[in-house]
Amino acid sequence: MTHALVWLRRDLRLDDQPALRAALEAGHVPLPLYIHAPDEEGAWAPGAASNAWLHHSLQALREELRSRGSELLLRRGDSERVLQEVIAQSGVQAVYWTRKYEPATQSRDARIKRRLREQGLDCESFNGALLFEPWELATKQGGPYKVFTPFWRAALAQWRAPAPWDAPARLPPPAALPGDDLEAFGLLPSPRWDPGFWAHWQPGEAGARSMLEAFTDGALRGYREQRDLPDRTGTSRLSPHLHFGEIAPWRVCAALADERNAANAADIDAFVRQLGWREFAYHLLHHFPRTPDHNLDARFDRFPWAKLSPADRKAWQRGRTGIPIVDAGMRELWATGYMHNRVRMIVASVLVKHLRAHWLEGARWFWDTLVDADLANNTLGWQWVAGSGADAAPYFRVFNPVAQARRFDPQARYITRWVPELAALPVPQRFAPWEHGIVVSGYPSQPLVDLAEGRKQALDAYAAMRTAD
Numbered sequence: 001m002t003h004a005l006v007w008l009r010r011d012l013r014l015d016d017q018p019a020l021r022a023a024l025e026a027g028h029v030p031l032p033l034y035i036h037a038p039d040e041e042g043a044w045a046p047g048a049a050s051n052a053w054l055h056h057s058l059q060a061l062r063e064e065l066r067s068r069g070s071e072l073l074l075r076r077g078d079s080e081r082v083l084q085e086v087i088a089q090s091g092v093q094a095v096y097w098t099r100k101y102e103p104a105t106q107s108r109d110a111r112i113k114r115r116l117r118e119q120g121l122d123c124e125s126f127n128g129a130l131l132f133e134p135w136e137l138a139t140k141q142g143g144p145y146k147v148f149t150p151f152w153r154a155a156l157a158q159w160r161a162p163a164p165w166d167a168p169a170r171l172p173p174p175a176a177l178p179g180d181d182l183e184a185f186g187l188l189p190s191p192r193w194d195p196g197f198w199a200h201w202q203p204g205e206a207g208a209r210s211m212l213e214a215f216t217d218g219a220l221r222g223y224r225e226q227r228d229l230p231d232r233t234g235t236s237r238l239s240p241h242l243h244f245g246e247i248a249p250w251r252v253c254a255a256l257a258d259e260r261n262a263a264n265a266a267d268i269d270a271f272v273r274q275l276g277w278r279e280f281a282y283h284l285l286h287h288f289p290r291t292p293d294h295n296l297d298a299r300f301d302r303f304p305w306a307k308l309s310p311a312d313r314k315a316w317q318r319g320r321t322g323i324p325i326v327d328a329g330m331r332e333l334w335a336t337g338y339m340h341n342r343v344r345m346i347v348a349s350v351l352v353k354h355l356r357a358h359w360l361e362g363a364r365w366f367w368d369t370l371v372d373a374d375l376a377n378n379t380l381g382w383q384w385v386a387g388s389g390a391d392a393a394p395y396f397r398v399f400n401p402v403a404q405a406r407r408f409d410p411q412a413r414y415i416t417r418w419v420p421e422l423a424a425l426p427v428p429q430r431f432a433p434w435e436h437g438i439v440v441s442g443y444p445s446q447p448l449v450d451l452a453e454g455r456k457q458a459l460d461a462y463a464a465m466r467t468a469d
């Protein structure tokens with residue numbers, strides 16, 4: 001029997017796995033391989049929360065492969081060198097993988113593919129992560145979209161999500177090769193600050209599947225209205241599973257299509273539209289590969305960002321700003337590796353507008369602390385809030401965090417969950433205790449920044465940037 005290497009990267013699943021499928025359909029024994037090479041991600045090597053997730057996801061994938069009679073070969077080191085070693089040791093005739101879209105690894109993969117083909121190997125890459133390849137949709141002029149609505153309209157007009165594919169219950173055993181220990185990858189934090197995370201998450205394909213089922217049985221109904229309310233599970237919480245490729249977006253769409261009826265059609269459309277923002281983020285990252293580190297709108301290169309003091313930075317990061325909704329969000333992030341989307345927008349807005357810190361300050365912190373940290377989505381999110389990105393919120397629209405909290409957390413349930421110091425106050429006073437002259441022991445008596453003054457300075461800075469046009 002011939003062997004094919006199935007090089008797994010951010011597609012840590014077996015169902016809807018095009019590389020595995022290609023190996024089986026060509027009659028090869030698949031040899032699943034994961035190479036740990038974080039240095040090859042350039043300036044955006046995965047952060048601490050991502051690494052902790054990856055550890056558990058690889059463990060789950062290995063168990064799943066073993067239960068089907070196969071094995072996951074783990075190696076670390078330079079990807080190309082490791083591939084060559086494994087090819088020499090196993091005599092594989094083919095190498096298959098699904099694509100990654102981060103600029104640093106994209107060019108590496110192109111180089112590796114060229115060399116493997118020159119060696120006479122059958123080498124193919126597939127789409128395993130997206131509904132549309134980032135280059136597939138183009139404007140009438142043939143360029144990239146910079147506005148979401150026409151992008152999504154074009155996507156819906158060309159909709160043809162692949163049919164789900166279930167991996168076989170048994171896989172042929174691959175040649176036994178020496179591998180590295182998962183523990184040797186050093187992905188788990190030391191000291192272990194993550195155990196609290198796993199009450200909220202089950203990394204791996206089975207965890208992704210149960211999250212999807214919980215969503216279709218629960219929060220899907222009412223998603224359109226409830227997705228903005230952080231005090232409840234009103235969204236799918238599929239983001240880390242999608243990021244690590246533990247579930248294919250087209251399987252998510254197929255599951256929703258199966259559930260579709262007159263009562264939930266609008267909720268399903270609203271949810272699929274959010275998947276559309278993920279597609280848009282990858283489209284932008286592909287066409288504007290400098291945007292993880294640079295403003296898409298070059299006018300913002302002149303923006304007078306303020307230098308954040310170490311004390312202010314720490315107060316924002318650790319949820320001690322004295323602005324309850326911001327502190328709740330930052331504490332949720334610290335405790336669970338996740339933050340509700342509405343609250344992400346609020347905490348980001350306070351950082352880049354009221355405190356006028358560069359959006360990269362926030363993007364870097366999210367990168368290290370989110371279990372769903374994703375270069376495309378995180379870049380889009382931060383540049384959107386900062387006003388420097390594609391289809392971004394205009395800079396002059398400054399969220400008032402107190403008004404946002406009153407609107408989206410009206411019973412202050414989310415605030416109270418994460419900022420229990422405020423639990424003794426009547427609900428209306430929990431949004432901005434200082435406005436009522438209340439000092440709560442152990443909680444900042446004043447917000448880190450005067451909200452009216454911070455807003456004014458942000459608008460003045462924006463006006464100065466515009467005047468220089």
Ligand code: FAD
Nearest residue numbers: 235236237238239274275277278341372373374377378381
């Ligand atoms: P659902 O509402 O159930 O949405 C389903 C899926 O659609 C998500 O899992 C996600 O893959 C995608 N999605 C939803 N909203 C967005 C969006 N605005 N942009 C792109 N994709 C979206 N998302 C990440 O996955 N990784 C990040 O690193 C990330 N950083 C962000 C930073 C900022 C400042 C902001 C404002 C948003 C960021 N987001 C990021 C987008 C969004 O907050 C999360 O995708 C969402 O909260 C995940 O929860 P969910 O899976 O329950 O979402």
